[in-house]
Amino acid sequence: MPHVVTQACCGDASCVYACPVNCIHPTPDEPDFGIAEMLYIDPATCVDCGACVTACPVGAITASHRLTDGQERFIDINASMYPITSADAPDTAAGLTEARFPVDPAHRRPLAPIGHPDTLGVDGPVSVGIVGSGPSAMYAADDLLRYPQVRVVMYERLDRPFGLARFGVAPDHESTRSVMALFDDIAGHPRLEIRLGTEIGQDLSLENLRSRHTAVIWAGGATTDRRLEIDGAGSRGVTSATSFVGWYNDHPDFADLDVDLSVPEAVVIGTGNVALDVARILVRDPRELAATSIAGHALATLRNSAIGRVTILGRRGAEHAAFTLPELVGLVDGGIPVTVDQSDEVPDPSSTTDPVTRAKLEVLREVAARPTPTVPHIRFAFGRTPRTISVVDGRACGVVVDRSDGGSECVEAGLILTSIGYRGRPVPGLPFDPVRGVIPNENGRVVGDGTAGEPLSRSPLADVYVTGWIKRGPSGFIGTNKTDSAQTVATLVDDLRTRAGRAGELAAPRRGSRIASLLGRL
Secondary structure: OOOEEOOOOOOOOOOHHHHOOOEEEEOOOOOOOOOOOEEOOOOOOOOOHHHHHHHOOOOEEEHHOOOOOOOOHHHHHHHHHOOOOOOOOOOOOOHHHHOOOOHHHHHOOOOOOOOOOOOOOOOOOOEEEEEOOHHHHHHHHHOOOEEEEEEEEOOEEEOOOHHHHOOOOOOOHHHHHOHHHHHHHHHHHOOEEEEOOOOOOOOOOOOHHHHHHHHHEEEEOOOOOOOOOOOOOOOOEEHHHHHHHHOOOOOOOHHOOOOOOOOOOOEEEOHHHHHHHHHHHHHHOHHHHHHOOOOOHHHHHHHHHOEEOOOOEOOOOOHHOOOHHHHHHHHHOOOOOOOOOOOOOOOOHOOOOOOOHHHHHHHHHHHOOOOOOOOOEEEEEEEEEEEEEEEEEEEEEEEOOOEEOOOEEEOOOEEEEEEEOOOOOOOOOOOOEOOOOOEEEEEEEEEOOOOOOOOOOEEEEEEEOOOOOOOOOOOOOOOOHHHHHHHHHHHHHHHHHHHHHOOOOOOOOOOOOOOOOOOOOO
């Protein structure tokens, strides 16, 4: 029986490089990789060797005959990405792959284990400072530490490392959260030091940081929410889904968030994966959450919750919903009662040629045909554009929406969570693109004039690099940062070699005094 990729897929492509028969796609060399919702195993090519199982950092791959309840649908999902039948398939497995994932052969690099030479090809030690300790930072450190000459110091503002892997992944997504075991291994490397409780710009300036290290990688992420610009959005009872996620994941910045669950209705504005997460946590049985890593204060509040329905509002139709297929399947097949508003018509799946969208519509049609649950449940309502928040005595009581059919309605809710995306923010001393919300860069090398505004010069800012969301924008999954960070590290290494060749040797970083002892260390 072939192996199957399931919901927990983080997209880091370790399985791709482990597979001896090239049956897992899209690969990092293929154009689909940057936008794929997960990776897929071709059942016609898989030889069941199990190499991918060992390589996967989150346990997302299993033999099809060992799938647990709620995972069976992933057999069809994997197979649907390879729709060519044996009757019209090319003669070879390579031809089958090329037919599904066409790539110019001139631009395809042969698959090989990820690795580096054991030397940088430069004289002297290299010290790299990394700002942040989230997935992009950890993957960058892992890449750099393959070189014996490199030492890495990581600077983390919070008292615990790993960023969104710790504070952003829902507590009941235990497989996805298991990637922290990989990061723990990386953190234990003898040439990596993680300094917790260290905020760049407050405890240490960027210039001071640059003086201490041969190079600096900024991996600070996209740390702010996109604001919902409608009347009433600042009222009590309205908060961002990001804040709510931080609250139930024990993020210190959100420990005191005012969360009132004494209301019967909640609304989540947005249809991304985070929207599904917060809706699921709101209706999930607290007895099930008790076995997870959820914050104690959040669990206590959820145990006394009065919420009976959470409505997920989407501006556009179901076919344009932002959630990924794996997350939708995990929600629907995970025991959570889900329905679609009875006035909504889910499009016919055959109306699209995209296999992922077609599969989403098939699941939503199945859900829409179910009876409306009487227990706490989630309702999808598509084609609703929020116009204003209804407010009584300073507190939100509903969302007035314009419907795509021309009507309008007020969706009652005493708790409203906005989940319409993330955005990076400027870093003092570094250039910033205010349109995209990123630090301008070329393959990770920071370029610009050092100010947060336009116009920007395209000259590189020597020795400063970026990776993660602040580099590319808030897209992809935890594992997407692996290939993203590999690109940044490759650029950094090329620059080190160029500088060494030009100057004869690298300038050693100045050894400043150690950071004050009050700053934590892992």
